[in-house]
Amino acid sequence: MQNVKGTYDFFGKDQALRKKVQNTLAEVFELYDFDGMDSAILNERELLTAKYAGGDEIVKEMYQLTDQGERKLGLRYDLTIPFAKVVAQNPGLIFPYKRYEIGKVFRDGPVKRGRLREFLQCDVDVVGIPGPEAEAELMQVAVEGFARLEIPIILRWNNRRFLGDVLEAVGVQPEDKLSVMLTLDKLEKIGRGGVLQELADKKLDAQAVSALAEMMEMENPTFERLSSIYAIRETKGAQEVLRLQALLHKLGLEETCRFDPFLSRGLSFYTGTIYEIFDASGSLSSSLGGGGRYDAIIGTLVGREDLPYPAVGISFGMEAIMALLADRNVETPKADVTVIPIGDTAAAALQTAALLRSGGIRTSVEVTGRKLKNALATASTRGTQYVILIGEDEVAAGMLRLKDMNAGTERVLPLEEAVHILTKAIM
Template structure:
């Protein structure tokens, strides 16, 4: 018996860490006034494969199925398209909308460290804000979330409209625009040689290919450098959007944490403007920790109104990648503060004091294993449990408990009320 490749069960300390990460993200999302949503896992195949959805590369990885009514369905491969459907089906929603969602998504793609076939995504999206303020606020949110997770990050960003204008100035034909963007997006993985090999398969002229390779050869482009090198870009719509967001980033003091990267484009075809990707600033982990961007056109197109844009920008946190970075950090896994052990026939008293502790917000574990006391105490100490309450039959008759402080190595016989007071005022 085994799990399907790319899927895992989580329990114990690992599940506790996953829960803690999600709770941390949820706290930040709600601090920024995002409201929770829960969209459908099963969706119509036509929706998931529409030209307004994820693009050919994602569709190849989609799990497809047929139900008993012979309907063509698919499992969601991200949280964005089901959310766009939700907005499209409810045109009476008052804008702007700020929402978050945490849920499983499915992709039949290659399995590697931090990349599974069944995995958790944690998304935030803003609908109804046209300007760069939404992007800037999501960047602030991302930096705050990773600060709380104690992961230093770099949020690289670019603008797909601007990158399209840049490639157009080099002579890239419109039908090859997305393909060339996807190739440039891989520059950190495949390098200039890999870029050249991919470009040679696209049927581009030598002049265009040489122009792209010249651009790819320089790694430290700034927005000003690009506009200086390639004439006529500075006042194009994409360039105006870049300049406006860059000004906000600078005014917020985020320039170092949020560098401009003219090669970044993201793989999904629906992005219309700003795109960003989050990386470990210490460079100890290579895969991205989150990504997102602006997708203004999807919702209007889904409801057949190409003349209306629903300005939308989103950000997705990669739970599996974050887990890979934090799985050895025991300090992030919550443990019980108190262990209650009945000795002899004192289970009712043990359950009673455990209930009192929990009613006062104290995380409490009970031990009814009847194993040797020495082993239970050693286990509590190794797991970082601060207090152990022992209730023997003599203590129960006297209305007392034996309170052990595992840090101070002290023990005292006190009433249940005194034990509760001591524990509450020391945690």
């Protein structure tokens, strides 16, 4: 037996780390007043391939299937489209609506470090805020979340409208804009030469390619410099950049959140601000997360492309985060107390464990019938400090024996007194 390529089973310390990361991020999201959500994994294929969904490249990686009713279905490849569906199906939602979701998604794509075929994704979205305040708050969420995980990051951001204005100014035709954006987005991966070769293969106007080559040679292509060179400071995209830039300055996030005029992101549904998160130490080349504004998706799903559903989100690349944190020393959760029945006292042991658990004490019951010394050795190996021994004499007397494995002491006590001592010591 072997796992399907790109899928893994997680247990022990690996699972402990994953749960710790998820819990840490969920705490941050709820601190910012985002509600949890659990959306459907299985969806209509028509939804997943709809206009403004994942785009051709993502659809090629979608796991497709047909059920017994001959319905065409697919496994979700991200959490954004299912979320948009939920909003479209529930017109009674009160806006702004803020949600987070941590769940499995599936893509039949290449496998490498930090990129799997069945993987955990973590999204935070808000619907109903058209201004840059939503983007700024999500950037704050990202910065705080990674700070709590002790991962230094750089968040690069851009604006699709502004990038479109730049491309138009250098002579790229409207029908070629998206294709050129996706090529420029590969600058970090394939370098300037690779980007220029791709642009040449697209048979673009030579003057436009030359202008883009000059732009890529700029030492510091800031928004101010580009908007001045191409005289596009008054466009909608430029104004969106200015407003978000001003907010980030006031929030003290300029060092961490840096403008990148070549950033485009691969998904086709982004309409304005976009961002991507990278490991500032450079030890992992894969993105740690990203997102942006997608104002057109929800209206399209309800058949009203003219209907405004301003939406923006950010996704944390959980598997990339896990790959980066793989060497962290995280303890596997262990029982606070182990209850060991001696003789025919299993019922009393289970009753005692139930009472301890009702007080929030993590409790294990030894019911394998092993010899006492072996059961004690296992409790010691697992790092359990307290052991309760219940024999037939103890049951008859309404007592139990409480062992402190660290101190090497043992006392005979009534159950209520033992619970009081343990609650005070553990909680």
